[in-house]
Amino acid sequence: MPDVRLASPQGRWLLLATVLGSAMVLLDSTVVGVALPRIGRDLDADLAVLQWTVNAYLLTLAGLILLGGALGDRYGRRRVFVLGVVWFAVASLLCGLAPNAGVLVAARALQGVGGALLTPGSLALIQASFHPDDRGRAVGLWSGFGGIGAAVGPFLGGWLVDGPGWRWVFLINVPPALLCVLVALRHVPESADPGARGRFDVLGAALGALALALLTYALIEAHAGTLTVVVTAGAGLLAAVAFVGVERRRPDPMMPPDIFASRQFTAVNVITLCVYAAFGGFFFLAVLQLQVVSGYSALGAGTALLPATALMLLFSARAGELGEKTGPRLPLTVGPLLCAAGMLLMLRVGPEASYAADVLPALVVLGLGMVTLVAPLTATVLGSVDTARAGLASGINNAAARVAGLLAVAALPLLAGMGPEAYRSPAAFDAAFGRSMLWCAGVLAVGAALAWATVRRPAPGCRHPQCRTHCGVQAPPLEGDPSAASGGPPADDTPQ
Template structure:
């Protein structure tokens, strides 16, 4: 039955896996997006500084990035369905902690705990998809997965604005509870258990990777506050780099049972895909951090209207990603990545001009097309790079590849936010709408440059036919 459905459609089990994997990822992405519209409210309600706002976003990314590979390894070792449910439970409990936070310190701690739950959800959801869908169906499934997850990008800023405007910022976290409980119950009932054939847990590798990423991310976040030449930042970045080198050495020693086995990089497609993912997410998160604030600070819009103003940008992910996923098989990942990130850069440059004094008193209607172009571009690139990464490894390594992919994505988000905050604080500020607009213009030019860098790296992806021949040759060699 499944063989017949490979060309005609998905089996019922496949549909449940796709829906529930996307639901958990939806919740994880929603909480990254929904906070962006609430940042200006948090700045006033909790007297949050710029550093506190940055930590509200990056505490999530910090724990997420440092534990992603561990989460993927736990799924391989103890069962993907079991650990997926554990991730949902942890995410729900952390969301409750955020909702009752009396100050920014408590909120940041809750956000870090949310990231731990997301570190189980995201890589395991992709591993579940990789195991449930054979290569002929995988690109289409990933396109649908990106589209469903893209609803979080679409709904996040708008939902955050509506909740903050109509209720209170705490409710952006309470909404996770019914979603998490429902997905937990259905996952246990509908998703088959699965894990690698023999998946020992690389504890030494997990500790080294966690410690190295913690040092690197801590240094990136603290650099804007303490200065990039400060002892704390230099020690953090240097220590993280040394630990990363030790991690790589440990993986070479363990070889076949390592957390990130060297065999994953036999195909250069994986390395290119990971680099593109890093730059794509840096551009996306860097823009998101300031865009809703621009609408509220400069245009004096309410949180609800600010979130709605981003719809031409965010809605395209829901509309374009499934189509792009279906196109991967025909045109290949390379074309979609290069064209998509080129469009993202073009849209950001146009928005930078509109936000600057050169744009004059340009009305919102002039923003709609550049927002849609940028959103459509990134929506083309996202499922394509996911397909490239998962297509570069064998099924038993899906969990490891998905964990590595999401780790680089989170690191890209941290890097992007740290970079644009550094640029914004040097060029702009909150003293006046004009000062904020000047900083935001510079931010958009930086995110455009990150997108162009991603397109340049993506141009090194091989055409789909060449990838297939390379994979076949590797299979013969093994």
């Protein structure tokens, strides 16, 4: 039985290592967007490069995160976690030193691989190492500190971009990564799942990532209307069909199709796609709108976004408790509608926009909507499957959210008629941004309608989320028994 106590020196070092690792990934999810206009200007890049700067990272992270958890269970969670941290740090260094846009995009893809290795390992180390009596509090501290990292990301990113330059948005990852590795190697015990067996679903992971890559390329380059785009889109659809076929035939698939036999689980994941597609598109375009159209500095744009994430950090736990009392149907309906209202209020943000009168009200309403829905969304995912599959359900839901953001960043500029050079023209970008917010609000309304029609209260005694304090801007927090996420047997002493 795990016996590390939270009050012991080893327990504090263990918590520090896992917080540092997960905070780097959470920070990266919010800090890079603020730097996009400066990256485009310095590298003479068009909008497609800015899209790939975000999506190359999301592509590998979303495609490999389930496989990353399985590798940790099989070969040692500390080993894979440390490998992920080192990988992430080296890729961050390459991003910071990138001489051109091509190298930057390739390095961002490598950074996502590191994130996929370390993200599930961070929570898995806590679950596998801490004494059962301390595990819940350790998870709470881990998620709370991680939420703080995500919340301060836009502010930190803006300060770095306006100060030493956008390259430091990536280089800032190297010092905490070095500290994390040193602490992990010295103080974190190794653990593995003795029940982990069978072959890894490498083919499924490869086909899933390939399908996402091809479809993303087709969406980003669709404005060109070339035969290459059509062929790429067709190949992406074929890869997606092949992925489904492989998952249905394998005895130990990465994403078991039978888990979708739960209608509630399937419906909540479709709602997740709607919600996080809107979030992904919004946070990608909002920082550009504030800088390109409203004339904000990078620091000003980053600071402007703080209310939404700060509200999540402060009130997500209380929203989860309220959702347990009311049932998930109401918050999963009202939350997306509040978010849609916040995005419609962003239509007022144009040239010479007032922060107090135009920007702040929109972000407060958006933040309240996010607070309302994210914790109940996670609880409903966990409550829609057997407890033994809670980790798997959470991993799939987390990956679905990242895929939604990936596709939204690729598709939204196309749907809004945003050309490759649009972000260089304030008037053109302002008009396209308005159309984008209408699309985002519409997708959120679809998610709300689906929630009202399909979501029901989970059965009594269902599993509730442990990560109650978080800033799920890019994806809901990973929850549950990490061994379950990789197909292994659930641990008997996992807190319920």
